[in-house]
Amino acid sequence: MEFDILLTNARIADVFRYRLFEGWIGVRGGRFVAVEAGDAPAGIRAAETHDLAGRIVAPGLIDSHLHIESSLLTPRRFAEAVLPFGTTTILSDPHEVGNVAGEAGVRWMIAASQDLPLRIYHSIPSCVPATAPELEWTGEVFDAGAIQRLARQPSVIALGEVMDYRGLLGPNERLRAIVAAARENNLIVEGHIPTLSGLELSQYLAHGISSDHTLTFAAKIQEQISKGLAVMLQTKSVTPENLAAVADLPDRSHIILVTDDIEPSLLTDGRGHLSRIVALAIECGMPPLEAIAAASIRPARYLGLRDHGAIAPGFLADFLVMDDIAAFPPMQVYVGGQTVAKAGAMAAPITRENPAQPDYPGIPGNFAADDFKLDCHGRGGSAQAQIVALQNRHSTLTRLEQATVRLQAGHALFQADDGLALASVIARDESSRTVGLIANTGLKQGAWASSVAHDCHNLLVIGRSPAAMAQAANAVQRMGGGVAVAWDEGLIASLRLPYFGLLSDEPVADVADGLAAVEDAMRGLGAHQTRPFLTFSIMSLSVSPYAKFTDRGIVDTESRRLIQPISTDV
């Protein structure tokens, strides 16, 4: 009997029976080959032996629903950010990169995920584009053929969240063909179910949907479990009320903890990645061993990863050594029997290079102040405008309002306290653009521009001053993508995101600092949102209630109708 690693005097987290037991562990060839109660027998040889002195060994955490792009990091930098906090396996849905760079973008994300110490499986984004191509400029339009081709990649195990639930139930034949192709290829089909219940929920699920991760509540959990879904709890769903409802279920195997979207500032706040959801669940009343199970063996089994997610013989030796059951960051993180992180930091930097980026639509540039004139059809003096008004400082909800705006040579003349700003979306291929008015951003001067502009990630520019808007937009173009804040005289702050205009290949701390500087600059110009970058970058999300900007105009997101920002009948 010989092991690569022998761990003695461990307290082993049993995620099948929700208990700790004292025992010893042998690892060979990257897998557990001995997980035994009691003391290790004499005479066992091992290349390394560690006396754990009663420390806990728990499985590495498995995140079964997330978007790497929310971190603004490339896969390798994302791996460096999350491994020290114990996330060892993820299912990544590269929805944003897919929307910018299509099939080649998804293939790049898959290639960039290979040979990392983080095990990365992939969902094929189902909603490329997220909305109808006539509402905005989009890159590729995925069809069933794209799904068939991408499903052949070994790391692809799912179709990403089917967000267009109304389309699936109704007119979206292309989406139905995509879902059918996914099922033919035996992919899991991830759901996105903010509002459906009863018969409408059943009709949506009848297409083979198997999970939901949107905001939930007790009655929703109960109905979804009874209809066979995996119920994924992300931060906002982990509440004492929900966990009490969960505790009443006799079979909790499909109650799973996920992150979905975690921003750089959260990744660097000391609470980590999926670890933060585990800790929150424990705070809200879930027993600690069960919280670990809900982030390890449960997602593993749900995803069909039969040798992931437990400290058990034959399973992959992905594990955490901790002082207490949910003491994050772990003292050590192992993947495949190798130490990858210690005391909250990577044991060694990831040295593999990113693959070359494919061709994709770049970022428009060379703007002048006059590019941000309102299209008032040659009439001077004033224009009748449709205005997208933010409802409050804490959400991305908007409503449509009407007002008359004073103009000078096409340029809006703002009052000091009118709360208005210009918003412009320029298609990545410059084939079309909009300039309109937005209310309640808080901006008093200057401008913000970003190539992160959900979900099509055209160039989005919001500002009080056309000259500053040109400065910010040109800065984004010069960086090859990113976020910039400017006033008329030049740049105040910027964050470079040169991968697809979405991702940085810098360390997470630098990206978090860069984004913090951008948000500080936004606040300096008057922005007053809780999360100004996120709020601004969603002002182009044409599926998000109730009115948003695209390069074609303003989309009434409920009726899916395009509205022109400036009426021609002034």
Place this chain on the structure above:
Amino acid sequence: MEFDILLTNARIADVFRYRLFEGWIGVRGGRFVAVEAGDAPAGIRAAETHDLAGRIVAPGLIDSHLHIESSLLTPRRFAEAVLPFGTTTILSDPHEVGNVAGEAGVRWMIAASQDLPLRIYHSIPSCVPATAPELEWTGEVFDAGAIQRLARQPSVIALGEVMDYRGLLGPNERLRAIVAAARENNLIVEGHIPTLSGLELSQYLAHGISSDHTLTFAAKIQEQISKGLAVMLQTKSVTPENLAAVADLPDRSHIILVTDDIEPSLLTDGRGHLSRIVALAIECGMPPLEAIAAASIRPARYLGLRDHGAIAPGFLADFLVMDDIAAFPPMQVYVGGQTVAKAGAMAAPITRENPAQPDYPGIPGNFAADDFKLDCHGRGGSAQAQIVALQNRHSTLTRLEQATVRLQAGHALFQADDGLALASVIARDESSRTVGLIANTGLKQGAWASSVAHDCHNLLVIGRSPAAMAQAANAVQRMGGGVAVAWDEGLIASLRLPYFGLLSDEPVADVADGLAAVEDAMRGLGAHQTRPFLTFSIMSLSVSPYAKFTDRGIVDTESRRLIQPISTDV
């Protein structure tokens, strides 16, 4: 909204939450598309509507570990036998046919399972042969290549039970390669773990084994669950003590009910197939809804059959209509939304033909009494014999004894009450044969012969009279396989098994009657076992303790050594 079938006023079995609820169900295209609480809304149209008046709708039962061959039926006749009692999906391990006819035999079983109303998935038998080729004549020897080829069949999802656990831990390189090939092909690997625990269990599981279905007890269940296994309870394991241990587990998702081996006489006793295990579990204290779950959604999820095993939207419309939760046979059995059985009988006979049998080693014949002489090397008078002695009437356990036998012209001269009989195994290709002595069969006269002779299924003949042995053996050969009982003057009873010498294509009632007649005839000759056919047919199982016959001699099953039945040093 239009359905193929609308079921109103149902009590729906929720196998996720272990409850019944009143509601209605819509089926379209063979799947559930509506499973709703309350009354069906007005205005729904359906091709058929059934008011269930409070009857129960439960999922069809899923048997995740069995051997069709134990029923002595071809797959289509097996389907007819089990569907009326609510088994709608099975995982079949064609271990016996594989041992007789190799890869072609497994392919035949797969082909014969297509287009039946029973959903049949397959395991590739891992132990072809079950033992070492030097101990007995075997057909093909499966290697990793056979696994790779067979894994490409869409219905293949597992490698069959890895019975040679000592071989896997020790010298059997071929078996290790087979298991590795199965894992490379993402097959589930079924275990067979009668005795291992602790570190030996872990070493066995380290090869990727994921289930056990052998006789179990509370401590074994607890260890196996903690080591990540699916614990499958068959008849002999369903006890009040075991179910009490199960009830204490917080996660019972991997406690599963299975049949393993069910004989024709049981299939016709009115308690059915997996239904009998469900009913037994309820009698032993498992809550009824949980017993249904343990035979539906749990095996479905374990097997990765994501749309099987529940009454839920998107799931296959395989369901049972019953008066009470475990009232078997169900009033109706549906598969894919079609009625396949009613009130314990098939709704319509299965009309599809079997595929043509492949070439395989036939059954030896043309025997004369002198073929059953003892090989006493030309010496007359007496011989020193090694005797395989049955230990009791209720088990297949044997021990090896020594005695001196009187001979006349090579033929054994028996005493009236010596309890002895002759046992002979003739290789299917007639390349070798044994004649030896067996004790405590009860036989006083006549003979029994069978081409069902575990696990290699050579021709096994047991009798008091060489002339009767020749009669019985020749009858088996004339039938193209089967079981025969004869005395010197001719046949007493027989059962024809012309498919591989293992299976009948007659209805289960006829096969059960035929086997009953064979066993009555065996008893008439003196056989006194509880299950004489089973006991006799296992006298050639060279892995079954402690001594068994093969065509090469007697195998000491613990040391895996061959012993000659007659010593040369008389």
